[in-house]
Amino acid sequence: MTRRKIAIKKIENVAARQVAFSKRRKGLFKKAMELSTLCDAEIALLVFSASGKLFDYASTSTRQVIERRNLYSDVNLVKSYQPPQELQVEGEYFKLNKEVKEKTLEIRQLNGEELQECTLEELQKPEERLQRGLSRVSKTKDERFMKPINALKRKRLACERGQSSDSIVICSSSDNPPQDADSSDASLRLGQLTRLSSY
Amino acid sequence: MTRRKIAIKKIENVAARQVAFSKRRKGLFKKAMELSTLCDAEIALLVFSASGKLFDYASTSTRQVIERRNLYSDVNLVKSYQPPQELQVEGEYFKLNKEVKEKTLEIRQLNGEELQECTLEELQKPEERLQRGLSRVSKTKDERFMKPINALKRKRLACERGQSSDSIVICSSSDNPPQDADSSDASLRLGQLTRLSSY
């Protein structure tokens, strides 16, 4: 399908087959989910790799109709007719999937995409949210940037005056309101940084 | 996918949804068969239309592992959900779970939370991203806001042509650069708005 067209028959090269399986499986699941979403269809998809590994997907948008089975028990795919509706617990997969979709949309909107689907009012929220987020990030960056400078300043002042508690002027490098950048203990902050660097 | 990109959400237009269901179902089955053939996988695919009609496919290339039943035959919904064990956890579920976590973190960072985990450099990216996103959102909002005004303006200019007229000042409601908000045909834009309002 791409650099070269391939015939639809078993791929003999094991490595290539493995790669194709991974890619196409992913694509197939995506298509299944899209169909389910777009057309309000219920879909169950079971894929067993040649080595016996199971990958599955089931949409259960309204009622749970499909049940899954473990690979190693004797398989028995069963469908129910009109199962108890509302009470059905949605599959974990479905729930997760929904969550992913929601978060994806959220992120896309924060990126400023998909905005044509929004009304003027609906644009207000993301805008405010972005402003808040930006403000926080900028502030944090500022603080992080000023810390070593302030530390140096303190050290120097301490040396020069013998010692004293000093009043330090803090400058903001951003165009955001400088809401009092740093007032807590520096060693504490350093402790946090140290801990973080171990990730 | 083609003449126009569509969002992955339920297609409201019934006719269009039906067409999409038919086309995409066909495509999905084809992909399933290709995967099965190319990679020697066993696949079962069940698709229930919104109206309850069943379409299914099952490959049994190597061994018969999947049993199918007709929707209208006797029911036995088997609750055999083995809590996702090793094999399954490694699969789609696991990946989705990871995705959820990643997106959650991403969102939190865009919200300006969890920033203590970032170095100064790592703060740069979200900041720029937020600025871009904010700029896009603001721009879109501006455009949306200006559209009716511009339309009115044109109308009025058209009316006043041949008569006395006063100049109309257009104000931007945002503090972003007004990058020439609207220059295309107003009726077209109105068409878009109308279409959108039906959501």
Added chain:
DNA sequence: ACACCTATCTATAAACG
């Protein structure tokens, strides 16, 4: 609903790291 068209959008085979 179906078959065909075609401009676009998506999936993906190969190649590379």
Added chain:
DNA sequence: TCGTTTATAGATAGGTG
């Protein structure tokens, strides 16, 4: 094994009959 990239093959939305 994985992630990316890139060029190309394939899928499909919207339109028409």
